[in-house]
Amino acid sequence: MDQALLEDLVAANRILAEHGVIDAYGHVSIRSPDNPKRFFLARAIAPETVQAEDILEYDLDSNPIEARGRDSVSERFIHSEIYRARPDVMSVVHNHSPSVIPFSVTGVKMRALFHMASFIGEGLPNFEIRKVKKGSDLLVRDPKLGAALAKTLGKSPATLMRGHGSAVTGENLQRSVGRSIYLEMSARMQMQAMMLSSKITFFDAAEVKASAPVQDYKRAWPLWREKALAQAKADRR
Amino acid sequence: MDQALLEDLVAANRILAEHGVIDAYGHVSIRSPDNPKRFFLARAIAPETVQAEDILEYDLDSNPIEARGRDSVSERFIHSEIYRARPDVMSVVHNHSPSVIPFSVTGVKMRALFHMASFIGEGLPNFEIRKVKKGSDLLVRDPKLGAALAKTLGKSPATLMRGHGSAVTGENLQRSVGRSIYLEMSARMQMQAMMLSSKITFFDAAEVKASAPVQDYKRAWPLWREKALAQAKADRR
Amino acid sequence: MDQALLEDLVAANRILAEHGVIDAYGHVSIRSPDNPKRFFLARAIAPETVQAEDILEYDLDSNPIEARGRDSVSERFIHSEIYRARPDVMSVVHNHSPSVIPFSVTGVKMRALFHMASFIGEGLPNFEIRKVKKGSDLLVRDPKLGAALAKTLGKSPATLMRGHGSAVTGENLQRSVGRSIYLEMSARMQMQAMMLSSKITFFDAAEVKASAPVQDYKRAWPLWREKALAQAKADRR
Amino acid sequence: MDQALLEDLVAANRILAEHGVIDAYGHVSIRSPDNPKRFFLARAIAPETVQAEDILEYDLDSNPIEARGRDSVSERFIHSEIYRARPDVMSVVHNHSPSVIPFSVTGVKMRALFHMASFIGEGLPNFEIRKVKKGSDLLVRDPKLGAALAKTLGKSPATLMRGHGSAVTGENLQRSVGRSIYLEMSARMQMQAMMLSSKITFFDAAEVKASAPVQDYKRAWPLWREKALAQAKADRR
Numbered sequence: 001m002d003q004a005l006l007e008d009l010v011a012a013n014r015i016l017a018e019h020g021v022i023d024a025y026g027h028v029s030i031r032s033p034d035n036p037k038r039f040f041l042a043r044a045i046a047p048e049t050v051q052a053e054d055i056l057e058y059d060l061d062s063n064p065i066e067a068r069g070r071d072s073v074s075e076r077f078i079h080s081e082i083y084r085a086r087p088d089v090m091s092v093v094h095n096h097s098p099s100v101i102p103f104s105v106t107g108v109k110m111r112a113l114f115h116m117a118s119f120i121g122e123g124l125p126n127f128e129i130r131k132v133k134k135g136s137d138l139l140v141r142d143p144k145l146g147a148a149l150a151k152t153l154g155k156s157p158a159t160l161m162r163g164h165g166s167a168v169t170g171e172n173l174q175r176s177v178g179r180s181i182y183l184e185m186s187a188r189m190q191m192q193a194m195m196l197s198s199k200i201t202f203f204d205a206a207e208v209k210a211s212a213p214v215q216d217y218k219r220a221w222p223l224w225r226e227k228a229l230a231q232a233k234a235d236r237r
Numbered sequence: 238m239d240q241a242l243l244e245d246l247v248a249a250n251r252i253l254a255e256h257g258v259i260d261a262y263g264h265v266s267i268r269s270p271d272n273p274k275r276f277f278l279a280r281a282i283a284p285e286t287v288q289a290e291d292i293l294e295y296d297l298d299s300n301p302i303e304a305r306g307r308d309s310v311s312e313r314f315i316h317s318e319i320y321r322a323r324p325d326v327m328s329v330v331h332n333h334s335p336s337v338i339p340f341s342v343t344g345v346k347m348r349a350l351f352h353m354a355s356f357i358g359e360g361l362p363n364f365e366i367r368k369v370k371k372g373s374d375l376l377v378r379d380p381k382l383g384a385a386l387a388k389t390l391g392k393s394p395a396t397l398m399r400g401h402g403s404a405v406t407g408e409n410l411q412r413s414v415g416r417s418i419y420l421e422m423s424a425r426m427q428m429q430a431m432m433l434s435s436k437i438t439f440f441d442a443a444e445v446k447a448s449a450p451v452q453d454y455k456r457a458w459p460l461w462r463e464k465a466l467a468q469a470k471a472d473r474r
Numbered sequence: 475m476d477q478a479l480l481e482d483l484v485a486a487n488r489i490l491a492e493h494g495v496i497d498a499y500g501h502v503s504i505r506s507p508d509n510p511k512r513f514f515l516a517r518a519i520a521p522e523t524v525q526a527e528d529i530l531e532y533d534l535d536s537n538p539i540e541a542r543g544r545d546s547v548s549e550r551f552i553h554s555e556i557y558r559a560r561p562d563v564m565s566v567v568h569n570h571s572p573s574v575i576p577f578s579v580t581g582v583k584m585r586a587l588f589h590m591a592s593f594i595g596e597g598l599p600n601f602e603i604r605k606v607k608k609g610s611d612l613l614v615r616d617p618k619l620g621a622a623l624a625k626t627l628g629k630s631p632a633t634l635m636r637g638h639g640s641a642v643t644g645e646n647l648q649r650s651v652g653r654s655i656y657l658e659m660s661a662r663m664q665m666q667a668m669m670l671s672s673k674i675t676f677f678d679a680a681e682v683k684a685s686a687p688v689q690d691y692k693r694a695w696p697l698w699r700e701k702a703l704a705q706a707k708a709d710r711r
Numbered sequence: 712m713d714q715a716l717l718e719d720l721v722a723a724n725r726i727l728a729e730h731g732v733i734d735a736y737g738h739v740s741i742r743s744p745d746n747p748k749r750f751f752l753a754r755a756i757a758p759e760t761v762q763a764e765d766i767l768e769y770d771l772d773s774n775p776i777e778a779r780g781r782d783s784v785s786e787r788f789i790h791s792e793i794y795r796a797r798p799d800v801m802s803v804v805h806n807h808s809p810s811v812i813p814f815s816v817t818g819v820k821m822r823a824l825f826h827m828a829s830f831i832g833e834g835l836p837n838f839e840i841r842k843v844k845k846g847s848d849l850l851v852r853d854p855k856l857g858a859a860l861a862k863t864l865g866k867s868p869a870t871l872m873r874g875h876g877s878a879v880t881g882e883n884l885q886r887s888v889g890r891s892i893y894l895e896m897s898a899r900m901q902m903q904a905m906m907l908s909s910k911i912t913f914f915d916a917a918e919v920k921a922s923a924p925v926q927d928y929k930r931a932w933p934l935w936r937e938k939a940l941a942q943a944k945a946d947r948r
Contacts, residue, residue, distance in 0.1 A: 023931070024928075024930050024931035024934055024935075025827070025930060025931070044930060045930065045933075045934075046930060046931060046933070046934035048934065049934055096825075096827065098896060098899065098900060099903070101824070101825055101900050101904075102900055102903040102904040102906075102907050103907065105824045105900075105904050105911050105912050105913070106904050106907045106908035106910065106911055106912075107908070107910070107912070108907045108908055112400075113338070113342045113400055114333075114338055114400060114401075115374070115375040115376070115400055115401050116262070116333065118374075118375075128912075130915075130918075134917060135915070135917025135918055135920070135921050136918060136921055137826070137829075137918070137921040137922040137925045138826040138829075138914075138918065138922055139826070139925070162912060163823075163824055163825060163826055163912065163914060163918075164825075164826050185335060188335065189335060189338050189339055189342075191903055191906065191907060192336070192339040192428055193338075193339040193342050193343050194906075194907065195339075195428065195431075195432060195906060196339050196340065196343045196345045196428060196431065197343035197344070197345055199343060199344070200342050200343055201342050201343075201344070201365075201399060201400065202342070203375075203400060204367075204372070206371060206372025207367075207372055207373060207374070207375065207400075209372070210372050210373055210374040211374040211375055214374045214376070217261075219261050219262060219281060219282065219283060220260065220261030220262070220283060222282075222283070223261055223282075223283035223285065223286055224261075349637075350575070350579045350637055351570075351575055351637060351638075352611070352612035352613070352637055352638050353499070353570065355611075355612075422572060425572065426572060426575050426576055426579075429573070429576035429665055430575075430576040430579050430580050432576075432665065432668075432669060433576050433577065433580045433582045433665060433668065434580035434581070434582055436580060436581070437579050437580055438579050438580075438581070438602075438636060438637065439579070440612075440637060441604075441609070443608060443609025444604075444609055444610060444611070444612065444637075446609070447609050447610055447611040448611040448612055451611045451613070454498075456498050456499060456518060456519065456520060457497070457498030457499070457520060459519075459520070460498055460519075460520035460522065460523055461498075586874075587812070587816045587874055588807075588812055588874060588875070589848070589849040589850070589874055589875050590736070590807065592848075592849075659809060662809065663809060663812050663813055663816075666810070666813035666902055667812075667813040667816050667817050669813075669902065669905075669906060670813050670814065670817045670819045670902060670905065671817035671818070671819055673817065673818070674816050674817055675816050675817075675818070675839075675873060675874065676816070677849075677874060678841075678846070680845060680846025681841075681846055681847060681848070681849065681874075683846070684846050684847055684848040685848040685849055688848045688850070691735075693735050693736060693755060693756065693757060694734070694735035694736070694757060696756075696757070697735055697756075697757035697759065697760055698735075
């Protein structure tokens, strides 16, 4: 893999942890730019400790290409099945972001009310694992569950996962990371708005359509990336 | 521009980021003390990384005087049109402060209940961009939208911007920055007070009139500024 | 003044700022152990920057004994009038702690529900400055307002101040500082408990009586003090 | 005691403080792997300052084996009586975690809604000290109160303590620490979910049964431990 892209992925792991979107248990992947049937994902360690040598390559059955003793995360099927179902997706984030979970367990719809998270207006489904597997441990730990999640996701930019978190996609890494960060913020804002009033002005369809492509998080990315890689370098010492 | 004022503006960018009032996307400007038809604003980078060489000068049509390859923020018209409409305003902050947005989308009025943010009692309007442009991306990206925002602002110290954030003014930089910080705090307090009770003692007109001029944030400013410039210096290394 | 006590007071300023109980505008004082008609209070700077040389001595009319060009805080009358009215009080904190203000503007009573803040069960009055001075800027900036505040306080450990913050006392510095920190935490807990249910088990009178003397914050104090003084020392460099 | 286990316990004290689950007043213990009638617990200092030499060994009557002038925490009976009653428990955390206390004072049941805290679904009782001792200071400061707490706990993984905090157990240290951290997070999520809707999908019994054993916090532990011990080492200097 290209060195800059590898550094992007290392940075993404740390950026998401720094923003409180993932803790020791979320993960972020990118599809290989060279081979659409491959993707890159860190081994099973806390994301904020990820370095370049922790990144593994996987095929779309979630088999590591060259594990060399490195453990895979059990939920890598979230990534492989979304990449299989959605050729447009180049990056996937799975997180437990705390303000999103209350929406996932109540079925209250998240809606677009903040321009930085306007993609929510494209509609976020909610994956109820119980419909696919009763009595599960909530983890998407096999191809069947991954495929069911990808089916719930459909053409949406992200899906909530009941009692668990969310899966967020992007046509590049910046987008999946930025969306994850602003999804968390927008969830908090929506909870607060709902407490203030039952009458909320959400984005209308035209505003969603106009806003979503503009919000690419390109101004934030260099700031986030530089800080994260400086920390990664400091951690080496 | 005067060196101390330039440092003030560098500091202001970083102070607002440090207080969580802006993230990678807010901005802060000052009107030129030498020419009321000019203002200073950083180029399109994350505010917490701004250094002196990132500051551009603009005319009131938001044309950069000497860009030298530096990109301008698309929403600079917020600044130029407020300076055009309000000769008393010497500084403008545009932010996405998170606790203010729930008010902007519900239309619940922000009111003065904390002496440090007593300026709220002068009345904060709410800019509904939809009245000026349907299906927008919410960004104030041209003179017409900037002028409409300035019109909504009127003689108020600040205006909310529906689904987006706010624009806060001051007769100097300390005031616009301090008001932005305490606007966020006061929004949180008002949400909490509204949850506790439907009967809230807001400031009366006489209290607003007596308090607002006193709250100049002069004791906080040297602390904020010193920390911010120490960080700016450290970032050079 | 004794060197250790002076360091205690420097530490207290920084501890309160570190815990988010005061920002650039709160203050903390101690009564002189040598002369009950004197007290010590920092000059008008941000508390988190206070060093030993910033501490002034005052008489009970709030006149500085030896100002040497150092500015006094305008609200020092909170301290002098409480010391005058309450011989048992050896330390006073004035703060704007954010979770307490919603109670002050709604008149919802704070009640003891967390053992670390059991002193709340002794009853916290709420100072309504409007009853003493109409159209004020909310600041307790003269002896008359200070005396009115002290009268509202009565024999209580603390009083809320409507739209402004609180004044917290102690028979020593640890107690006034510790109470201020746990008052803020208890206010948050009470707001949350009130959202969860209308039926709350508050401390009964016997529990308040048993708990309050035990809560002296003596285990926390050495930790807080050491960190604060290390920072004060680092700031010298 | 084994050196690695001793370091685990030092780390646990600091991890809990770092995550805001304990402040200067919580504590964490482990049962001796060599003698089930003994346990290890730090002396009465702020947990975030604990070093190896601060760890004491106790018998199940909470007598220190070799105090050497080190003060014991008054609430060590929480630990000894739980170890006496529950042979399966190898570690106990007592904390004042802030989001749990509102549940303890309202009697609103905590329920499992987040897979990382699925153990809540095994049922968390609430210890009402008033039933055992009227007019107490809420502290579990003798064997009788400890035994009553252990009785309320029963076979549950944790018990709330009204107006005070909680006691959390584990069959190892990772489990008691991880559960304490995610209990706090889950409490916040449940409060938010209850504000959003009265209809919440909690985990069903089969999901609790499947999830709880999986959640061992093993991926988080090395990250947490390494950071904590690096800090402990830095504090020596």
